Amino acid sequence: MSDILIVDDERDIRELISDILEDENYATRLAGNSDECLAHLNTEPPALMILDIWLKDSRMDGIDILKHVKRDNPDVPVVIISGHGNIEIAVAAIKQGAYDFIEKPFNIDQLLVVIRRAMETSRLRRENQQLRRKDTHSAEMVGNSAAFRALMQNLEKVTKSNGRVMLNGPSGAGKEVAARYIHAQSNRADAPFVCVSCASIEADRMEEVLFGRETSERGVEPGLLEEAHGGVIYFDEVADMPIGTQSKILRVLVDQQFLRVGGADKVRVDLRVVSSTSRDLDAAIAEGTFRQELYHRLNVVPIEVPSLADRREDIPVLANYFLEALHKGQGLPMRTLSEDAAALMQTMIWPGNVRQLRNVIERILILGDGTGAIEAREVPTEEEKPSEEGRVVLSGTLATLPLREAREAFEREYLLTQINRFGGNISKTAQFVGMERSALHRKLKSLGVVTTTKSGGRVARVEEE
Numbered sequence: 001m002s003d004i005l006i007v008d009d010e011r012d013i014r015e016l017i018s019d020i021l022e023d024e025n026y027a028t029r030l031a032g033n034s035d036e037c038l039a040h041l042n043t044e045p046p047a048l049m050i051l052d053i054w055l056k057d058s059r060m061d062g063i064d065i066l067k068h069v070k071r072d073n074p075d076v077p078v079v080i081i082s083g084h085g086n087i088e089i090a091v092a093a094i095k096q097g098a099y100d101f102i103e104k105p106f107n108i109d110q111l112l113v114v115i116r117r118a119m120e121t122s123r124l125r126r127e128n129q130q131l132r133r134k135d136t137h138s139a140e141m142v143g144n145s146a147a148f149r150a151l152m153q154n155l156e157k158v159t160k161s162n163g164r165v166m167l168n169g170p171s172g173a174g175k176e177v178a179a180r181y182i183h184a185q186s187n188r189a190d191a192p193f194v195c196v197s198c199a200s201i202e203a204d205r206m207e208e209v210l211f212g213r214e215t216s217e218r219g220v221e222p223g224l225l226e227e228a229h230g231g232v233i234y235f236d237e238v239a240d241m242p243i244g245t246q247s248k249i250l251r252v253l254v255d256q257q258f259l260r261v262g263g264a265d266k267v268r269v270d271l272r273v274v275s276s277t278s279r280d281l282d283a284a285i286a287e288g289t290f291r292q293e294l295y296h297r298l299n300v301v302p303i304e305v306p307s308l309a310d311r312r313e314d315i316p317v318l319a320n321y322f323l324e325a326l327h328k329g330q331g332l333p334m335r336t337l338s339e340d341a342a343a344l345m346q347t348m349i350w351p352g353n354v355r356q357l358r359n360v361i362e363r364i365l366i367l368g369d370g371t372g373a374i375e376a377r378e379v380p381t382e383e384e385k386p387s388e389e390g391r392v393v394l395s396g397t398l399a400t401l402p403l404r405e406a407r408e409a410f411e412r413e414y415l416l417t418q419i420n421r422f423g424g425n426i427s428k429t430a431q432f433v434g435m436e437r438s439a440l441h442r443k444l445k446s447l448g449v450v451t452t453t454k455s456g457g458r459v460a461r462v463e464e465e
Contacts, residue, residue: 003027004115005046007037007065008081009056013104017050020108021115034060038068045073048118051098053082053089063096070097071267074222074229075125077118081106095219139180142321143314145423146458147306151178154303159185164253166298167276169305172355175276176236178305182274183232191231194224199240206245207261214263225258225269235275238298239284246291253297273298276305308353310454313423316342318354322361332365340376346421348381412447415440416460424451424458 053062083104090101212223284290
């Protein structure tokens with residue numbers, strides 16, 4: 001995509017333009033009819049096209065070719081030339097997406113100015129797209145736990161294919177980061193990654209946002225599907241997509257083409273689809289809010305993204321990663337995490353998962369007045385604080401129980417928390433709590449605490465009677 005394709009049925013005209021452009025150090029290709037033009041486009045799209053409106057002995061005229069280019073190669077600027085120019089033709093060409101219109105016989109200086117501007121506009125558009133592809137959203141996966149390693153094994157298996165992936169997991173667990181990782185490690189890494197936030201787009205605008213639109217006033221306005229051409233489109237929280245749009249997306253998945261809103265010409269796209277949900281799609285199907293056919297099309301490879309509760313071992317690693325990222329990205333103080341603060345974070349409840357952990361770290365860096373290690377007292381929790389140094393405030397429930405039952409309830413919750421903190425590792429738990437491993441096993445049995453496999457790691461739970 002580095003040369004200029006000149007399409008004109010008059011050999012003298014196209015060769016004259018070619019000589020002028022080559023004198024200006026542009027590479028050129030020539031086509032005398034629509035078939036030759038399409039052959040060049042299919043071989044490799046040019047950086048720019050100079051296109052005659054009237055083409056003798058051709059299956060398609062210039063406007064038809066322009067529509068074809070804007071459908072399949074929307075980034076290629078097209079300069080229309082014609083010896084039969086009038087206002088109607090110029091307006092029609094611009095509405096179909098032409099960069100500019102020049103009437104024959106043209107002024108060479110005028111032609112060169114238009115070409116330079118069109119090439120510069122095209123270059124800036126490509127650079128802008130590349131910057132958007134490299135946006136600040138990270139595709140780096142961080143963790144060491146068994147649940148995290150199981151996730152990575154599954155992600156590695158799908159990176160080199162074009163299979164559709166459905167990421168399942170609670171809100172804030174890192175589903176978008178996982179989707180970006182799939183894209184970054186795939187053979188589409190240099191192509192766009194376009195995120196569609198299904199929950200935040202208004203239902204009555206969803207189709208225009210996805211498919212784009214064509215109007216007589218503003219011409220062609222590409223949608224997100226066209227922006228993602230050649231790359232990955234990510235449907236975040238796909239269960240929130242309007243039911244009417246779902247049927248049209250299903251058709252896109254089958255045909256890889258669609259109509260813009262208000263348009264008549266089909267647009268072909270090459271897309272890999274990754275989607276995510278935090279909801280039970282089987283229940284949504286039963287309720288009639290999600291199409292079963294679309295579910296089967298999207299759910300080719302389902303992958304579970306574990307909650308932070310299922311990978312507590314990773315909390316110190318993630319916290320230190322966020323500390324460094326916030327220091328580099330926002331200039332916040334570079335601090336470390338003390339062992340007590342890390343231990344406290346590992347025992348906390350994180351309904352917002354990894355996203356909530358990042359927000360807590362950012363809050364500590366902004367509001368903290370220290371530059372050393374973050375202490376446990378700086379970590380905001382939802383629990384009540386001790387009123388006096390060294391005192392523990394009982395919860396209302398514990399305070400109402402007899403001593404034996406309160407002690408048993410405390411021991412059960414304490415050991416559940418510690419085992420999950422260490423990823424189900426009984427040896428590490430025993431070492432931390434100061435018990436022999438065999439004694440800990442006996443205690444867990446007496447309290448009805450068992451460990452099971454979940455999301456690739458070991459987690460503790462109370463055995464059901």
